[in-house]
Amino acid sequence: MIPQADSAITRDGKALILAYDHGLEHGPVDFEPVPDTADPQAIFELAGHDAVTAVAVQKGIAEAYYPSYQDDVGLIVKLNGTSNLWMGEPDSAVNCSAEYAAELGADGVGFTLYGGSNYEVEMAEEFASAQEAAREEDMAVVMWSYPRGQGLRSDKSSEVISYATRLSLELGADIAKVKYPGSPEAMADAARMAGNMKVVMSGGSKTDDLEFLRTVESAIDGGASGLAVGRNVFQREDPVAILDALEKVVFEEVSAEEAVPGTSSAEPLDWFPWSHPDPGLLALTQMLSRALMRTTVCRRSRPCSTHSRRLHPRFGLDSQDGAWAREQRMRLANTRWRPTFTPTNCWKTGSERSMVSPSTAAKNAPTHSR
Ligand code: FBP
Numbered sequence: 257m258i259p260q261a262d263s264a265i266t267r268d269g270k271a272l273i274l275a276y277d278h279g280l281e282h283g284p285v286d287f288e289p290v291p292d293t294a295d296p297q298a299i300f301e302l303a304g305h306d307a308v309t310a311v312a313v314q315k316g317i318a319e320a321y322y323p324s325y326q327d328d329v330g331l332i333v334k335l336n337g338t339s340n341l342w343m344g345e346p347d348s349a350v351n352c353s354a355e356y357a358a359e360l361g362a363d364g365v366g367f368t369l370y371g372g373s374n375y376e377v378e379m380a381e382e383f384a385s386a387q388e389a390a391r392e393e394d395m396a397v398v399m400w401s402y403p404r405g406q407g408l409r410s411d412k413s414s415e416v417i418s419y420a421t422r423l424s425l426e427l428g429a430d431i432a433k434v435k436y437p438g439s440p441e442a443m444a445d446a447a448r449m450a451g452n453m454k455v456v457m458s459g460g461s462k463t464d465d466l467e468f469l470r471t472v473e474s475a476i477d478g479g480a481s482g483l484a485v486g487r488n489v490f491q492r493e494d495p496v497a498i499l500d501a502l503e504k505v506v507f508e509e510v511s512a513e514e515a516v517p518g519t520s521s522a523e524p525l526d527w528f529p530w531s532h533p534d535p536g537l538l539a540l541t542q543m544l545s546r547a548l549m550r551t552t553v554c555r556r557s558r559p560c561s562t563h564s565r566r567l568h569p570r571f572g573l574d575s576q577d578g579a580w581a582r583e584q585r586m587r588l589a590n591t592r593w594r595p596t597f598t599p600t601n602c603w604k605t606g607s608e609r610s611m612v613s614p615s616t617a618a619k620n621a622p623t624h625s626r
Contacts, residue, residue: 257430257453263396264363265310265330266481270506271431271456272499273332273398273484274303274311277366280337289462289491292580296321302495302584303329307503310363312398312484315352318360326361332398333357334366335386336379346370346404350382354389364396364430371423373405380427387428398484399429400458411435414442421450433458433484436471443478459485465498469512472505482506493580496587 262269276299278286287294296317303311303325310330313322318333335357336348348368357365367386369379383399390397401420404411417437424432431454437443447455457475462468468488475483483506489495497517504510 257425257428257451258391263430265332265396265398265431266454267309268507269454269481271309271454271482271484272307272502272506273433273456273482274299274308274489275459275484275486276311276313276317276490277334277337278486279317280314280339283340286487286491290493290580293490295581298581298584299490300325300329301581301588302490302499304588305496305499305503307499307507309482312366315356315360318357318362322361330364331360331362332364332366332396333360333362334368334400336368336382345375345406346373346402347375348379350386354386354393354395357390358393358395362395364398365390366398366400366433367429368400368402369423369427370405371401371403371420372408372411376405383427396430397428398431398433398456399424399427401429401432401434402458412437414438414445417442418446418449421446421453421455425450425453429453431456431481436460436475440474440478443475443480447479454481455479456481457483459483459488462487462491465501466512466516468498469501469505469516472502473512476506476509496584 265271265273276296279294284294292298296313300311300321302308308329310332312332312334314334314337318331322329322331333352333356335352335354336350338348348370354365365386367383369383370376373379387397401424402411403416403420403423408416410416412435414437417434420434421432432450433456434446436457437446443455443457457472457480459468460471463471472483483502485502489498489502492498494517501512501515501517504515505512
């Protein structure tokens, strides 16, 4: 691991990686809940959301779709992967080199390692080559560290997940992506074992909004630096709403209850100079304040995607898009950042953290050890 304050796939030291390698790992079944998500273009559109620091895909998807999104979206190319048709001991075929990932424009590479599998030795050797090649290309290395195999009874126990993060640190990853070990305490232990390497939580199968956000909050409280998530975003009818909520929980450290879609009016605004305003006036003021907070500064490390989107002809509506993709694109383009500042204002600045209200910052200040 090369210590770094930030990289192209993190923001404020945190990561929200939109994972989309499911078509290989799980097959078409993962697209059934929202059939339009079988179209990679719909996912790249979503990845333009300000919460998303990078999208993680296999090389075939990157080859075909990333050229249209390289100005707006961070890219992690998975270097290995196996289909769900494989019935043997956990293993993952190397199907892309770090050099080719760099040619595709990747900011980082992803690599699955099944510690504990009968194939662990071969996978670790393959990881060593990939990791060193990624260093040559100056790309971040994310390890999908998923201990599993014949000898492992539980692949999510605290001990196993802590071993998974330690293994990632020792083998040279910059970020370890692990399953949630069940509690903030267990996550804290896993983060401690990772030293100053970042740990992100794997999203897992889809759960309801509040349950999912609570798990993410617990992981963050335990010291996770964010999450890498697929199904819990793209299997929702309203993925933009859950990304809005994740942005609050991951980057602003707002509680799950405050962030859950549909409760945005409960955002803490207790830094206002009055305590009992007229309800109508309060609602209007809250609305204007949120708009002001959102337009103060764009927090992306790349130029604001919405501005690029508004300026770029490809964001005209495409009649070939499915209704779901079209709706998400409309929502991203029209309901988030407003064009009240120029693209030159859209670079990350030191004042980003001021987007968190003082009360929220104070409330969250003591909870993190790193
Ligand atoms: P989810 O958030 O949908 O769980 O995706 C994370 C991920 O690691 C994907 O990148 C990958 O396709 C999948 O989970 C693999 O999960 P598993 O091996 O547990 O089936």
